[in-house]
Amino acid sequence: AALIAITLVQVCAPFLEGYAGAAFLPSLRWHTGVYVLWFGALVALGTVASGAYPAFVLSGFRPAQVLKGLWRGGKQGLSLRRLLVVLQFTTSVVLLGGTFTIFQQIRYMRQAPLGIDVDRNIVLQAPRILDSLAQQRRVTFFDQLSRNPHVESVAQAGGMPGIGFNYGNALFRFDDSEKEYPTEVQVTEVDHRFFEHFSLPLLAGEAFIEKPIKDYSRIIINATTAERMGFATPEEAIGQKVLANFSGEPVEVMGVVADYHHQSLHNAIQGIVFHYYPDAGRYAIKVKPEYYTLTEMETVLGSIQSQYDESFPGNPFDYTFLDDRFANLYAEDQRLGSITAAFAGLAVLIGCLGLLGLAAYMALQRTKEVGIRKVLGASGAQIFLLLSQEFLRLVGVAVLLAMPLLFAFNRVWLAEFPFRGPFSILPYLLPALLVGLFAWATVSYQTWQAARANPSKALRSE
Template structure:
């Protein structure tokens, strides 16, 4: 019997090629979309789960205030936690990412992805070594551990173990191990590691074993027998906080344990090590995947019922010769599962072809591995579930035909219940499509708003060069060279860039400050021309100047800090202010500017004179950017020959801050188009069904003088009503979803009715174009063909 069903299914597919193609295409595109999203979600949820002790590893985070939650903590904390808390098996510290210049023979590169780490690094994390001894690789202070790609870059296929690299044109480091390339689904991304012992005698925090400064990332590994439930973790955090208070009684800092596996999707702290993902985006795209697959199933149902009249006699004959309804339902379900399986093979092919483009949009390195047992099981499950869902209604509908009425020609298809159900399906399809279309428009507008937003300074034509190597000792000569060249003369020096400031201090005092208040206030050390180069507006007082010797102890603050001090911009000038116990005077108030991503509201900031160096920012003249870069390279090469020249653009750094939103926008564009395409297939199926049902009626109307336009209007009006119903449902749904997303931004576009109108009109036009084909085809058909048997 199954063999017979299979033959019939194949014959039906071959006999009705256009119907089969539409059905398979709709399901294949829907499955391909869902598989792409599934691969993306699996990657997002797989971060840091490859470590052997993943479930036992936690990162220590610090909370100084509601606005300042950081991923860093003091250098002296981890060792004492391990010594005094029995539940902690191991601890490891990482420095901030370290940028260094490495040289081997004639190869010289600047490497930005490195860390100083404790010798317990490999006891906690499971980064495999290709060569070298894991137990001893970090023991010697001049050790250098490199990844496979790093090794090939400098040594080709030669074994690098024991070879030396010169670092920063100063000392030699010996390569003690080669690691496998770090997986892309790790929040720790590095190309090389160096032992913490290398800076133990030069880094003040390590020398003093301080509990005051927060400059290290610390991870602990709990004992395997520790039950990590909420109550036990809270008790452990209480022990940590008690230890901290025994060292620092004045600062109100609390520490928390963050599971390693939660960092990528659930952590958005200050001073993060990498650009983390967002669980909200995972949830959004999960829903999109489900809805697109649902739309594909609806499309199948509509196309199946559109040709139900052609199979009515088949059902009647089968029932007459003894077929039970369950057997017929099984046959139709089997056909839909077969179509679903064929669609799966096509979908996998589509995914394989589209993955490079999808990876480009999503910023990933995804791959579909058919030898992955879990993935294969999921894909087969998707095919079977899709087949059963898509075929359930057609199976019940077709198997319910009464043989007597069918064979007598008295069977009336498309009753009220059937019509209501299919209309509901079409409405659901277009609700999904309209929500995605409106969402795409809003994401695009928000990204455009971010791109063009006035940050309080002019971000274009600003490039910067980090000061490194010999430049630190030749700053006077460096400044002189920059000033003498017209291309580079418009420069300033700052210790950091106002793009994503992640550090701050609570050691700020002013008259009338609440002694119990603990506000973390960021700061910038800037040279005299900073406000001019960045084109910031001083709204009261003045900026720093070489003409005033006393400026070395003075400050410029922003409007937000003036307001926090209970002052206006005008009254703040001349007031005393102390930072890090260094007393000075407020000489100016700068107009508020964004120095963090616009998801965060503008915070108070203090600007002080730069005395150490850091980053040289140059505003280039229009059309002379390339010439300016060459001039900077020439100056840097002359004064700093041991270091490769490197530069970046400020606006590119700002764009990188919103990479997640840009990727979401690109994915929304893609899946909105695919969902609308599948919905149109379903609408096409229903319009074909309606044209088939009213074929003779149309013939009669044409004989009586009906025009093509009136026939098209007759067939289209019902669908237009369905689209209007979909719009009425989709608009409030999309408003709610979009409003929730925009609330993550402190600064965002205002939701305008225009977006909803444009999205709705786009859906109407697309639907009308889809319906028009079958409507016009039916309207221009020769009425003789439909009435000849009457």
């Protein structure tokens, strides 16, 4: 069994790692003494554990009763089998329910509105190899993009949505008593087109206007920053002077924009400060809807790259799709869900095998009872229900035991997310139904065969 298990691990490891998206199964190097030692210890432990219980049961036999055919097996052994089946299906329900919860939360986060429009955006890394004509080259590149038939709009930002911020900082607001109210914020550099490009609504004030140089004297903040700084309304923040670490002098709040998810929904909405910088580190290019397709994308990228190479010779054309970038923010959760689903399937399989063994054992133990009932007029369907209800009760007990455990798991796991989907009964209902269905399918054949057996064979020895 150990050799078969090792072979299966080595054969299945690439498929499991590809399914889960992670190399969680280490390669087995049997030439090292550590692995040989572990292998020997596991085999010895498994041998002792699997042989101890049968030896204990056999030692309790009374030879006289066995030889007379009076021994029917102990209730203790049957109770242990039932307990193991209940534990196996309890584990199955918890793992299945946890898997449903994980994928339900991932689906919610992916479909939740971000507050900005990131669709159809190609993000380019700004050129790193610069010369004295860098500013003129940038203006030329954006002018060419504005005439590109595939492009809808362009914008610049250092801290691009889905990628990160430029840096963290702190704002200080002073009241009439000169008391400080520090507010932790994230800072990102943007140009004058950023807010319109990403459809980020302005709640109060005005947006940046185009300038040839950076301007730290006036800033735009999001609604969370305004609230944390003590402003009752976005309008109240307009024109206020605050002190920022990135500027040695007080800066003026010129606008307040709506809150949005700059990163994944794993993170709470942060306070954000935008300041004007016309040469920010990334370019966002929004493609027209009719060209943002698989068939047209090669042409679109080719046209943009040719303009980029012409404007910034010698610089690599480094790009990413912003919607894919946001989707990849949930890759770890997707991987966790896949791994949990694999273990849930394995747990269900093991539980069904245990239930199948229990069904065969109980059918054998009740062979004469079934024969007597059939002689007295019981139908095959009645016998089938009689034998099946025992197993359904075991599954029902497993489901009842699993529900509080599943609820506790879901509550602890979801507590890590500041934004959670609405409560749903499906992660609790579907695992119970699936486990019940698998259990019924597992025992149906065995119990039906016992119900259809010829009673004369069962009673022949009586």
